[in-house]
Every structure is written in C-alpha cells, then in structure tokens.
Amino acid sequence: MAGLMIQGTGSDVGKSVLVAGLCRALANRGLTVLPFKPQNMSNNAAVTADGGEIGRAQALQALAARAELHTDMNPVLLKPEADRTSQLVVHGRVRGRLGAENFREGRRSLMPEVLESWRRLQARCDMVVVEGAGSPAEINLRDGDIANMGFARAAKLPVVLAGDIDRGGVIASLVGTRAVLDLEDAAMIRGFIVNKFRGDPALFADGYEAIGRLTGWRGMGLVPWLPCIASLPSEDAVVLDRPHTARSSRRLVACPMLPRIANFDDLDPLRHEPDVAVTMVPPSQPIPPQADLIVLPGSKATMADLAFVREQGWDIDILHHHRHGGAVLGICGGYQMLGREVCDPHGIEGAAGRMAGLGLLDVTTELTPRKALRRVTGTALGAGFEGYEMHMGETAGPDCARPFARTLGGESDGATSADGRVLGTYCHGLLGGAALRGALLARIGVRSSGHDHAALVDRALDQLAAALEQHLDMDGLIALAREHGP
Structure with missing residues (x-):
C-alpha cells in the first residue's frame, strides 16, 4: 500500500499536527488511512483497544484518521524517567529501560519489530502516513536510528521534510539538513513543507524558491499559522515552557x-x-x-x-x-x-x-x-x-x-x-x-460552559484538514506516496 513519511528540521516544527491534518484530509477524500511513528519519546500516552499504550500524538492522528487506536501505530515508545534513562515500551508493553549506555544498540535491535508493525498497518489500509522524530540532521544519532532515515531507508519510504518558519532560520534549517545528510539519506527526501507562516506569502516567494533550488527538493506547500491548532492536544512538554495567555476569569x-x-x-x-x-x-x-x-x-x-x-x-x-x-x-x-x-x-x-x-x-x-x-x-x-x-x-x-x-x-x-x-x-x-x-x-x-470537548477537537481536525487541502499540494503528496505502493 502507499506510504509517506513527514520528517522535520527539529522538534516542535509541527510534524505531529501535519500528520494529523493529512490523516483527516485523506480520510475526508474517502481513503482508508492510518498513522505510524516508529519511535516516540514522550510521557504523554494513550491506552489502545488492544490494551497497550502509544504516544498521544498517534492517538490524535488515529482520531483524525477515524481509526481505532492500536499499538502498531507506535511500536516503540520511550518514556523519560530521568535525564539519562527512559522506560522502554514495545508494542504497548513495558520491556525495561534504555539508558545512555545502551541507547544505540537497544534501538537498533528493535528495527525488526518496528517493521513488523509497519507491514501489518500497510495491509489494513490504502495509505500510511508516518511521522519522524526530532530531526534527521542529528547525524550523531544516525547509527542505529529507527525513527527517521534509518526507518525510511528500511521501508523504502519517500520523505517530505517540514521546517518551522515561525522560529526563524527556516531556509538555513532546510538547506542545512540537506547539507549534513549523506547522499543516500538525502535521496529519500522528495519534497519540503514550510510550516507556521504568518503574513503575506508573496513576501516569502524568493525564499521558497531558494530552498527548492539549493536542495533539489520539490516544494509541497507553505502552511500558514493556524489558530485551530490551539484546540488540539500537545504531545511535547516543550510547549509548557511558553507562557500561556492570561484571560479575565473568576x-x-x-x-x-x-x-x-x-x-x-x-x-x-x-x-x-x-x-x-x-x-x-x-x-x-x-x-x-x-x-x-x-x-x-x-x-x-x-x-x-x-x-x-x-x-x-x-x-x-x-x-x-x-x-x-x-x-x-x-x-x-x-x-x-x-x-x-x-x-x-x-x-x-x-x-x-x-x-x-x-x-x-x-x-x-x-x-x-x-x-x-x-x-x-x-x-x-x-x-x-x-x-x-x-x-x-x-x-x-x-x-x-x-x-x-x-x-x-x-x-x-x-x-x-x-x-x-x-x-x-x-x-x-x-x-x-x-x-x-x-x-x-x-x-x-464556576458554572461550566458544558462544551463537548471531543467535538471541539474533531472540528479543529476538520479545519486543519481544510487548510492543508488549500495550502499543500495534496495531489502531489498522494502521488508521491503511491510511488511506494505496489
């Protein structure tokens, strides 16, 4: 079946949200779609129908795809317990700990189980949308990688790289990622997305063109800053480091x-x-x-x-x-x-x-x-x-x-x-x-508003999907994904 992987130039560039939006957009087109993340590191998790746990981002993506949660959607989950130690969860069950001393070899040995989950998901749907972790530019972590290019290469999966323009330096982050990757890894990347843009897109036309020219990758779209994302749950605790806007309240x-x-x-x-x-x-x-x-x-x-x-x-x-x-x-x-x-x-x-x-x-x-x-x-x-x-x-x-x-x-x-x-x-x-x-x-x-929180999240997913349909080359992404299919 078809498959596409969204990687990012760094953490919190919007990979999880982009995958959720793509899952909902594809589902709205009548496709059977499932999310997948080979390895996740998060203490935010959800319980699946088969009695295990996966990252909450994959739970949101499954909701976006209108699919039941399953442990195959996130076969390896690392839950940090200390600065150098994480609880290791494989196929939804605790398997022990990974520490700094056994991190590389521990991950490497899990690739066969990651690919088992991947193949099972492929057999169940028209398309799998895959989320990477962190950034492929972290070449110091490339040996034993199962989360980014290690998985993309093993699954022969086309990659689209997302960069966050809101944090600044998006041209350097995308072009710089291309520069540090080895040739075989770089060849897996077939396109790029510029995410979280504010203002007039015409002002970034030259920058967008420069990214394509300097990387050789196809531009797949410029996604604006989307207010609806505020209604979606965040996976990474990094968002808690930002001050929340105060509101007048009792x-x-x-x-x-x-x-x-x-x-x-x-x-x-x-x-x-x-x-x-x-x-x-x-x-x-x-x-x-x-x-x-x-x-x-x-x-x-x-x-x-x-x-x-x-x-x-x-x-x-x-x-x-x-x-x-x-x-x-x-x-x-x-x-x-x-x-x-x-x-x-x-x-x-x-x-x-x-x-x-x-x-x-x-x-x-x-x-x-x-x-x-x-x-x-x-x-x-x-x-x-x-x-x-x-x-x-x-x-x-x-x-x-x-x-x-x-x-x-x-x-x-x-x-x-x-x-x-x-x-x-x-x-x-x-x-x-x-x-x-x-x-x-x-x-x-306090008298509650009585709002239906699940309905609020679902509406936000539809709004996100509609925005991606408008600002991404959806037909191009689907065609790219189908190149992977039989």
Missing part, C-alpha cells in the same frame, strides 16, 4: 510544571472554559495564592517529582492553599504524592526506598512492577465519565473508603479527604466529559 486553576509531567492534556478541557484560567507554574515560581484549584498532574517518576515539589517550596504553597479552604485534585502520580507515603520496595523508579507524601490524603502508595493499562467508564462526583488508567502502583488507606470514582464494573478508584476538598484519582481524561467537568468546577464556584 477562577484560577494552577498546575505545577513537574520535570517528568505526564499526560498534561488532562487540563485541556479546562482551558476552553470561559470562566476559568489555567496557569502552568514554572520552576522557581510560587503557586499563585489566589488559585481556587491546584491540580497535581501525572508524573513518570512520582518520587523524583515529589522531591522536586519540595525543592521548589510548592509543598508549602499546596498545604497553605488547603488550610485556607482551597481545593486540590491529584491525578495518577499527583494522587500518589497527596498521600502519607510513597514506597518503592522493588526499585521501580531507581533505588528502592520510601518518601513521605504531602499528607493531604490518608493513603499510602506502593509502586509495583505491574503496569495498569485500561480504559475506564464510570461515575465520579455524581456524573458519568470515560477515561483511562496508566500507572504503576497500588494505593490504599482510610480515605479510599470515600472513592473518587466507581467504574461500571463496581470497582472503586481514588480517594477523597474527610473535608471533601482533596481529591485523588488514577483516571486520566476525566475532564473531557462535560458533566464531570461541570461537577468539579461547581466545587470552586
């Missing part, structure tokens, strides 16, 4: 930016509430004392991030907030931090040990080797919800007798403090549902 939700923050898109539905402002609190800054709700988010390394909370003095801010009547919500790793103690007897996150929690919930957590991965449907705060669990650890204690949620199967989840102002849950994705979001916001005196 209530403030604050979330500390943990070093190993995970699944931070849990907060996205709150960003679209007109009477709520969400602020991500960066390191070295206090949690705003005027916050009405503090959310402790998911974490890939609960104990390390709990230590970081204390280093920043955020524990003092959180306890002060609670003493003065504020509400606190902990999700997954954040829930574990709210308890009396977190224990790691098996060395799941490093050296075995234990650490005192924030003590706002009368529960303790033991980190365990088994990883819970499942989709969940149930009720919480008197409202129905759909979400998913993705955690390593079991939590128990008196406050679990007041569970945050109950599943349709009758199981309990999470805990509630005796005063009702501290909530903890292992369920991600809860706030996407209007009813539960409304029930939570009512606790801090």
Whole structure:
C-alpha cells in the first residue's frame, strides 16, 4: 500500500499536527488511512483497544484518521524517567529501560519489530502516513536510528521534510539538513513543507524558491499559522515552557510544571472554559495564592517529582492553599504524592526506598512492577465519565473508603479527604466529559460552559484538514506516496 513519511528540521516544527491534518484530509477524500511513528519519546500516552499504550500524538492522528487506536501505530515508545534513562515500551508493553549506555544498540535491535508493525498497518489500509522524530540532521544519532532515515531507508519510504518558519532560520534549517545528510539519506527526501507562516506569502516567494533550488527538493506547500491548532492536544512538554495567555476569569486553576509531567492534556478541557484560567507554574515560581484549584498532574517518576515539589517550596504553597479552604485534585502520580507515603520496595523508579507524601490524603502508595493499562467508564462526583488508567502502583488507606470514582464494573478508584476538598484519582481524561467537568468546577464556584470537548477537537481536525487541502499540494503528496505502493 502507499506510504509517506513527514520528517522535520527539529522538534516542535509541527510534524505531529501535519500528520494529523493529512490523516483527516485523506480520510475526508474517502481513503482508508492510518498513522505510524516508529519511535516516540514522550510521557504523554494513550491506552489502545488492544490494551497497550502509544504516544498521544498517534492517538490524535488515529482520531483524525477515524481509526481505532492500536499499538502498531507506535511500536516503540520511550518514556523519560530521568535525564539519562527512559522506560522502554514495545508494542504497548513495558520491556525495561534504555539508558545512555545502551541507547544505540537497544534501538537498533528493535528495527525488526518496528517493521513488523509497519507491514501489518500497510495491509489494513490504502495509505500510511508516518511521522519522524526530532530531526534527521542529528547525524550523531544516525547509527542505529529507527525513527527517521534509518526507518525510511528500511521501508523504502519517500520523505517530505517540514521546517518551522515561525522560529526563524527556516531556509538555513532546510538547506542545512540537506547539507549534513549523506547522499543516500538525502535521496529519500522528495519534497519540503514550510510550516507556521504568518503574513503575506508573496513576501516569502524568493525564499521558497531558494530552498527548492539549493536542495533539489520539490516544494509541497507553505502552511500558514493556524489558530485551530490551539484546540488540539500537545504531545511535547516543550510547549509548557511558553507562557500561556492570561484571560479575565473568576477562577484560577494552577498546575505545577513537574520535570517528568505526564499526560498534561488532562487540563485541556479546562482551558476552553470561559470562566476559568489555567496557569502552568514554572520552576522557581510560587503557586499563585489566589488559585481556587491546584491540580497535581501525572508524573513518570512520582518520587523524583515529589522531591522536586519540595525543592521548589510548592509543598508549602499546596498545604497553605488547603488550610485556607482551597481545593486540590491529584491525578495518577499527583494522587500518589497527596498521600502519607510513597514506597518503592522493588526499585521501580531507581533505588528502592520510601518518601513521605504531602499528607493531604490518608493513603499510602506502593509502586509495583505491574503496569495498569485500561480504559475506564464510570461515575465520579455524581456524573458519568470515560477515561483511562496508566500507572504503576497500588494505593490504599482510610480515605479510599470515600472513592473518587466507581467504574461500571463496581470497582472503586481514588480517594477523597474527610473535608471533601482533596481529591485523588488514577483516571486520566476525566475532564473531557462535560458533566464531570461541570461537577468539579461547581466545587470552586464556576458554572461550566458544558462544551463537548471531543467535538471541539474533531472540528479543529476538520479545519486543519481544510487548510492543508488549500495550502499543500495534496495531489502531489498522494502521488508521491503511491510511488511506494505496489
């Protein structure tokens, strides 16, 4: 079947969004299309129908393609636990760790499994749209590569390279990538896209022509800055380093930016509430004392991030907030931090040990080797919800007798403090549902807009697809992809 790979001149140039938009545009043309990313590095993940996990960018791309999530869409997922170590997930299941010392050989050995997933996806659809990782210009990582040119060469897949003009230097980044690649890798690139353009396209006509002339690649389009992208979840935590635009509102939700923050898109539905402002609190800054709700988010390394909370003095801010009547919500790793103690007897996150929690919930957590991965449907705060669990650890204690949620199967989840102002849950994705979001916001005196978050994301995908149809050479991209087919 046909296939096309979108690589980028760097991280956050828009590869994930371009692939999502292409998936929706192709699906709207009546093609059966599936997304694929050979190797992803992200702590934002989603639970698949076959009971595994993949990067959330591939989950969004599957949604764009109107396809069910499957582990073949992202066969290798690296989830950073520390600066030099990542949890290794293969075909949706934890397989151990990759560290700096075994990174190259570890990746190289995974190519056969990556190609297995690729071939299975090809057999199921008309076209597979593939996303690269980082940049092929990182030639220091070329040996053992399975994410960019290593995969493109193995799959004999044509590549289109995307550059981000908004960050500046797009001509140099595209032409420079061509300059550092070896001849065989460069030959895989058949076209380029200039992404995130603001202003009059005529002003960049000479630059666009120069890129084509200096690289020998075909220009596939100049994509403007698209406001609809703000409604789509972000995969990379790099976006959290940018200040969020403040909005006039009656209530403030604050979330500390943990070093190993995970699944931070849990907060996205709150960003679209007109009477709520969400602020991500960066390191070295206090949690705003005027916050009405503090959310402790998911974490890939609960104990390390709990230590970081204390280093920043955020524990003092959180306890002060609670003493003065504020509400606190902990999700997954954040829930574990709210308890009396977190224990790691098996060395799941490093050296075995234990650490005192924030003590706002009368529960303790033991980190365990088994990883819970499942989709969940149930009720919480008197409202129905759909979400998913993705955690390593079991939590128990008196406050679990007041569970945050109950599943349709009758199981309990999470805990509630005796005063009702501290909530903890292992369920991600809860706030996407209007009813539960409304029930939570009512606790801090906000009337929810009741917007359908899933519908908002779907509309944004259609808007993105329409923009790509207008600004990209879609027929040229399809023809290029079909060159790969039988």
